[in-house]
Amino acid sequence: MTKVNIDEWIPNIVLGQDYDRRYVDSPVHYDVLENLAVFFGRDMPVHRHAQYLQIHYIDRGEIHFQIDDKIYHITGPALILTPPSFPHSFLSIPEACGHVLTIHQSIIWQLLKDGLQQPLSSELEHEWCLNQKNLSDDDLLNWTLIVQTLEAIGREWNHDFPAKNLTLQTLVRLLLIQVTRLSTKKAISRCINNDDLQYFRKFSNLIQECFKAHWQLGAYASSLGISESRLHQVCQRIADQSPKKIVHDRLVQEAKRLLTFTNLSSSEICYQLGFSDPAYFSRFFKRNTGVTTQNYRQQFS
Template sequence: MNDSDQSEWIPNIILGQDYDRRYLDALIHYDILENLAVFFGRDMPVHRHAQYLQIHYIDRGEIRFHIDDKIYHAQGPALLLTPPSVPHSFLTAQDACGHVLTIHQSIIWQLLKDGLQQQLESQLNHELSLQFKDLNEEESIHWSMLVQTLEAISREWNHDYPAKNLTLQTLVRLLLIQISRLSSRETTSTSVNNDDLQSFRQFSNLIQEHYHEHWQLSAYTSALGLSESRLHQICQRIANRSPKKIIHDRIIQESKRLLTFSNLSSSEICYKMGFSDPAYFSRFFKRNTGITTQRYRQQHI
């Protein structure tokens, strides 16, 4: 599937635009998993990061990860790599913690240009899942070095040391090399049926077009030519959530974005999101996030 096909149905998340605008044009973005989970939720719907490779390192806890048509089920310590623009979704356990590193593909291109194309290109151009428990003794040493590099990236990111950007890029390049050395230990995945995947993509596209209109589930199934039970099976298989939950997730994601990055009141956001009753919108938001809109805004301004 080419990039233009993906963009028709999969939200493209730009962390510097949708999460932390201090880093709008940054080639590298780092944060701990827990912070991103508070903003986006631990049950993250399908999305992509155009032009950005993303690395999830899970220090502990369980994660269920979908990368394109592959499903990975891992227990930390584990690492998952998603190539640029590839659709993915994931569900992390409440106790899961770790690092999330998002890297512009230009850094990878430069690394390949510097003479490592033959060694690294194939490893960094497809999804990758690694678990510490699968490694032998020598590979465990490389894993320890990889973890040290991630911790160094975290320290560098959170301090204004001299030559910060250069140091971050150097550490990221080292990390990518370390990951490639362990790529032969990739965790086995399961594949999704192509017809099911196509139906899920069509469903996602319809949600993107109509979530403001609050379509009933029957309207989606009618447009797709599927029964509700069949759509439920497909969504559980691919996204590990029900169709209604996927629809609600999209509404909540946009509501969070408006609460964080706009000056609209909660009532104005309510109407913008297609709700007619601010009180009902407030209850809907709290039921799906656990906190009120006011509290959420206070935490993210």
């Protein structure tokens, strides 16, 4: 994969604006892989979809897929999930075909509010790839349901049936539940308070805006209008992590992206992420990843 220039940001693609303006405000976008390949090309460079989760179902053919620092070389049938804002690129052979579904994260939040089990929803927060040949007999039954749901979404998308938008969102919610069931087996029901969910959502948005400023947890809590202890309780209940760990994970994720997709030096990344001391940044990165920035970059150069 070719690294972007030092001053070049990873482009954000909004399919409703950049590809099909008929659906500029739609929280869901569907198309077959073949159509997108004609428009964007089979060799899709590094890009991201801010606030949109994406599901690629490869029915047949080979595809090379990179999400953040993960590289997959797969042959369909296969399913790939890319969380919102994660940089990714892919190269598919001309014979590769399948479905591409792009979903606004508000649909995921609504699912969680309506009672989606937390272990299931957490599967939508990181990238993963499943190949049909590696599934058990029970999972193959669920896989068949996923394919049928994708085909139903395609039919709704391409026709003006009554209640089209409602049907599409209902099918997409069903699909999200189906695909998460394939990646987790022991989902334990957990009661989630709606206020906690709202605070966690606002905290996540604040992290996205302010993580480079290295706010103290007290500043996050004050901005949310709650105490630090309440913030800690919210994060433990929703994400099973401390708020400090969530903020640090966001910094590490951004550092990994810059190491993987740019030519910035470790010191330049240090200052770009708001650290004042390159040596401290190096220790921070190694403490959270187990490897140095140099070794990490060498793995994916």
